[in-house]
Amino acid sequence: MPARRDNGPVTAILLVEDDPSARVGLELALTRLGHSVTARATGEEALQTIRSRRPELVVLDIMLPRMDGLEVCRRVRQSDELPIILLTARGDDIDVIMGLEAGADDYVVKPVEPRVLDARIRAVLRRAENQPLERSVYGDLVVDRAALRVTRGGADVHLTPTELRLLLELIRHPGKALSRQQLLRDVWEHDYLGDSRLVDACIQRVRAKVEPDPAAPVLIQTVRGFGYRFSPP
Amino acid sequence: MTGSAPRRRRGLFSLRLRLVGALTVMALVSTLLASGIGYVLFHRALLQQAQDTALEQVRQVLTHQVPPVLVNPALDPGSVPQQPLEELALELRRRTQGQALVLVEDTVRVSSGLRLEDVPGELRELSETGIGCQRVVLSGQPWLVVGARVHVADPDGGTRQSPLRVFVFVSLSSQEEQISRLQTSLAQAGGCALVAAVVVGILLAGSVLRPVRALRDAAHRLGEGDLTARIEERGGDELADLARTFNRSATALQGGVEELRRLESQARRFAADVSHELRTPLTSLTALSDVLEDEARQMRPDAGTAARVVVAEVRRLRRLVEDLLEISRLDAGVSVLHLDEIAVGEALLECVHSRGWAGRVEVRAAPGLRASVDPRRFDVILSNLVGNALRHGVPPVTVTARLDELRAPAVLEVQVRDRGPGIPPEKLPDIFERFVKADSSRSGGGGSGLGLSIAHANAVLHGGTLTVHNDGGAVFTLVLPQPAKENR
Numbered sequence: 001m002p003a004r005r006d007n008g009p010v011t012a013i014l015l016v017e018d019d020p021s022a023r024v025g026l027e028l029a030l031t032r033l034g035h036s037v038t039a040r041a042t043g044e045e046a047l048q049t050i051r052s053r054r055p056e057l058v059v060l061d062i063m064l065p066r067m068d069g070l071e072v073c074r075r076v077r078q079s080d081e082l083p084i085i086l087l088t089a090r091g092d093d094i095d096v097i098m099g100l101e102a103g104a105d106d107y108v109v110k111p112v113e114p115r116v117l118d119a120r121i122r123a124v125l126r127r128a129e130n131q132p133l134e135r136s137v138y139g140d141l142v143v144d145r146a147a148l149r150v151t152r153g154g155a156d157v158h159l160t161p162t163e164l165r166l167l168l169e170l171i172r173h174p175g176k177a178l179s180r181q182q183l184l185r186d187v188w189e190h191d192y193l194g195d196s197r198l199v200d201a202c203i204q205r206v207r208a209k210v211e212p213d214p215a216a217p218v219l220i221q222t223v224r225g226f227g228y229r230f231s232p233p
Numbered sequence: 234m235t236g237s238a239p240r241r242r243r244g245l246f247s248l249r250l251r252l253v254g255a256l257t258v259m260a261l262v263s264t265l266l267a268s269g270i271g272y273v274l275f276h277r278a279l280l281q282q283a284q285d286t287a288l289e290q291v292r293q294v295l296t297h298q299v300p301p302v303l304v305n306p307a308l309d310p311g312s313v314p315q316q317p318l319e320e321l322a323l324e325l326r327r328r329t330q331g332q333a334l335v336l337v338e339d340t341v342r343v344s345s346g347l348r349l350e351d352v353p354g355e356l357r358e359l360s361e362t363g364i365g366c367q368r369v370v371l372s373g374q375p376w377l378v379v380g381a382r383v384h385v386a387d388p389d390g391g392t393r394q395s396p397l398r399v400f401v402f403v404s405l406s407s408q409e410e411q412i413s414r415l416q417t418s419l420a421q422a423g424g425c426a427l428v429a430a431v432v433v434g435i436l437l438a439g440s441v442l443r444p445v446r447a448l449r450d451a452a453h454r455l456g457e458g459d460l461t462a463r464i465e466e467r468g469g470d471e472l473a474d475l476a477r478t479f480n481r482s483a484t485a486l487q488g489g490v491e492e493l494r495r496l497e498s499q500a501r502r503f504a505a506d507v508s509h510e511l512r513t514p515l516t517s518l519t520a521l522s523d524v525l526e527d528e529a530r531q532m533r534p535d536a537g538t539a540a541r542v543v544v545a546e547v548r549r550l551r552r553l554v555e556d557l558l559e560i561s562r563l564d565a566g567v568s569v570l571h572l573d574e575i576a577v578g579e580a581l582l583e584c585v586h587s588r589g590w591a592g593r594v595e596v597r598a599a600p601g602l603r604a605s606v607d608p609r610r611f612d613v614i615l616s617n618l619v620g621n622a623l624r625h626g627v628p629p630v631t632v633t634a635r636l637d638e639l640r641a642p643a644v645l646e647v648q649v650r651d652r653g654p655g656i657p658p659e660k661l662p663d664i665f666e667r668f669v670k671a672d673s674s675r676s677g678g679g680g681s682g683l684g685l686s687i688a689h690a691n692a693v694l695h696g697g698t699l700t701v702h703n704d705g706g707a708v709f710t711l712v713l714p715q716p717a718k719e720n721r
Binding site: 019021022023026111114115180194196 | 508509512513514515516517518519520521523524551571572574575576580605609716
């Protein structure tokens, strides 16, 4: 029986990785870090498992045979806010950008240290904390912090945990410009200088869901070369 | 014309000017020569004719129409009758359409307004014995003066001189007028020839310069990177030859560049493939070495040692692969800068703390100092510089950051200083080369030998510089230009 570090509650994670050794290695390491890991080798199997097992989070390799990770990510996002962390072996810019556009919450570059991956997983899963438990109304947008529910014009807005955290973080400082590095730290819990494109991609997704006209955003404004600002109407 | 082509107008202009100039000078010289010769010949012929005519007319009159009473040898010169003298003068004037002067011995007996002084002395002398003529100008008018002694035929067949002399003034105004008309015509013709020469010169220059200009434009485009630039090869002259040579060279260049680009993209693909192929096995190695590290304490001592060595080597291998991939991406030119504003002091502290260097590195940066950098690359540069200082220098290592806003553009300057012996002077010039180590005896000291090259390449990617000098230890200075501040 392998020793297991105690890192809080057990998380159900789906690991999708086609390379057998990497799959075994990551599965073992994540299990020892306190997660309950289901490993799959292809995108098709992954989609099936997501439907049948309802994991809490997916660690998804981009380079998969046949259906690649980006496609899996897109299909999941059509109906689901399941958090997704991409695993990329190329570190190519285009891979990362496409993955973030497809709706991934975060990404790590192989070879990743299990501890780093674990920290990212926990950060993505962490629910928004330290929020005043109240309901705020911004035009037709209603943010209910107690229920962690956002509606627009009465209809539910489906946000991934990361998107919700980002939105709440911006709302917590109305009218104040927050730098991208600051957001990376507070929302993604990156412990040092991170990739600001994560923030940009996530902002785009949040805008698409909460802005009346995402092409001309008014709620979440860009502060060029710096970051973003929430401007209540 | 292509307005974008920066060129010195003078160069082309002077070629055109030279062509036009040469043709003009040629036309001028030939016109002057031809009209000059024509003028001289015509002038001479015209005067000769006038002279011959006048001489012949005077001779005719003197031979056939001198009243015999005037040349009677028995007559005393003083008593020569006036009437026949007047008739002779009249006859001379009628025949020559000129003026006449009749002398007996040296006395002027008949004159039509002209004086003996108007006759040049030379002619006066000549007319003592024979007949002669000379051109003179009297009050602005050209005249031909004919002077002759009247001879009398002797009954024995010879001749003898009589005391009579005549001078005839024939006006040359009409000849002069003809000559001046000729001059005008010649000048007009010359002018026409000159204009024609200039026009032909310009046309010729154009026809020569058009291909030259096309060549220049094509060469310019080629220089700007348009490798498909070609020019028309028309005709078989030297310019067409030049065009053919240019086109051949351009084709060769295009081929060479295309080959180079193909190789470059191949290298890029290779770097990406290698990256993937190396990282996948490293993923399982990294994950599993984490497990091994945890378990090493519970293993038998030799297995534990083996596990620890494997873990350490996997870490080193990872580092080496990361560095190699980084440098190959920098080489392939696929690295992209993602600028973001960071809090410099915090970033430096995080860089140092996250690597466990906290106790050995002092960070000095003004609180609130912010700069625009690529955060990941900034971290790569600083971690390499500090890591290098810790490995090869002597603590304390200090990192000093400041914003130099006096420079335009403003720059972020970061200095990493150690208190060691510094870098040997002979190693200074190529300290940023790959696998160059300042201290070869410690080559196994944990660095990949690529760290400083990577730091340098990343600084350059920022449009900045990374330099080193010795000042009580090695001092690395990173300078990163800052974009102009925007208001917010």
